[in-house]
Amino acid sequence: MIPGLKAVVFDWAGTMIDFGSRAPVVALCKVFAAHGVPISEEEARADMGRAKRDHIAAILAAPRVAAAWRDAHGSLADEAAIDALFAGIAPLMREAADECALLVPGAAEVAARLRAAGVQIGSCTGYSRDMMAGILPAAAAQGYAPDLVVCAGETAEGRPSPLMLWKNLVELGAWPASACVKVDDAAVGIAEGRAAGVWTVGVAASGNGVGLTAEALAALDPTDRRARIDAARADLLAAGAHVVIDTVADLPDALRRLAIG
Secondary structure, eight states, X not given: OOTTOOEEEEOSBTTTBSTTOHHHHHHHHHHHHHTTOOOOHHHHHTTTTSOHHHHHHHHHHSHHHHHHHHHHHSSOOOHHHHHHHHHHHHHHHHHHHHHTOOBOTTHHHHHHHXXXXXXXXXXXXXXXXXXXXXXXXXXXXXXXXOSOOBOTTSSSSOTTSSHHHHHHXXXXXXXXXXXXXXXXXXXXXXXXXXXXXXXXXXXXXXXTTTXXXXXXXXXXXXXXXXXXXXXXXXXXXXXXXXXXESXXXXXXXXXXXXXXX
């Protein structure tokens, strides 16, 4: 398909599954509410793509949330608070992720085309391995089973460090990095790709930046829909994406534009 392309490493939620990246938002809002500190969807999305414990810590560090936690609990959140929220989010994430495990249209077909061309398929996620327990078989049943899955907590650091991506390349034996691609809907995932030295493709319409299901996005006024996608596109470009597409279904054209090989 693309001469010289060795591997494509995909993000999961908002990129290959869960159009709009809804599952983490649902789980985060529920767990914070259960601890007496409701958060908005915008606050839940601000640090999307990080490992979930790091994501929770970042939310707690936001000034409004930090103040709300102090008011509710009598002190600022500490490591014990982060641990408690993280422990509480795991079952909520599994539940929400299972409900949002539908593949983004075109995801399975694009992966199949790459594999048929001899390109290896890697993946990494801010979800822990146990949070992926229901997602992996659900995705496989829909036709998508990457060659490798690297989850949060399986490297010394998560995004934006390149370690999860490098683990993919090492385990797949894919090199040089300049012959590999990272596809992600979140700015932190694009930063991961740039730090790893690979090509980066941002996904705007299906991802965290827009944050709507496919049905909700389609129902918008066309001008509003395009404005939201364009804003997400600008954020991904600002994060360093080499190319930004609407959904993973557009990846073949992006790879041609990158002219790898």
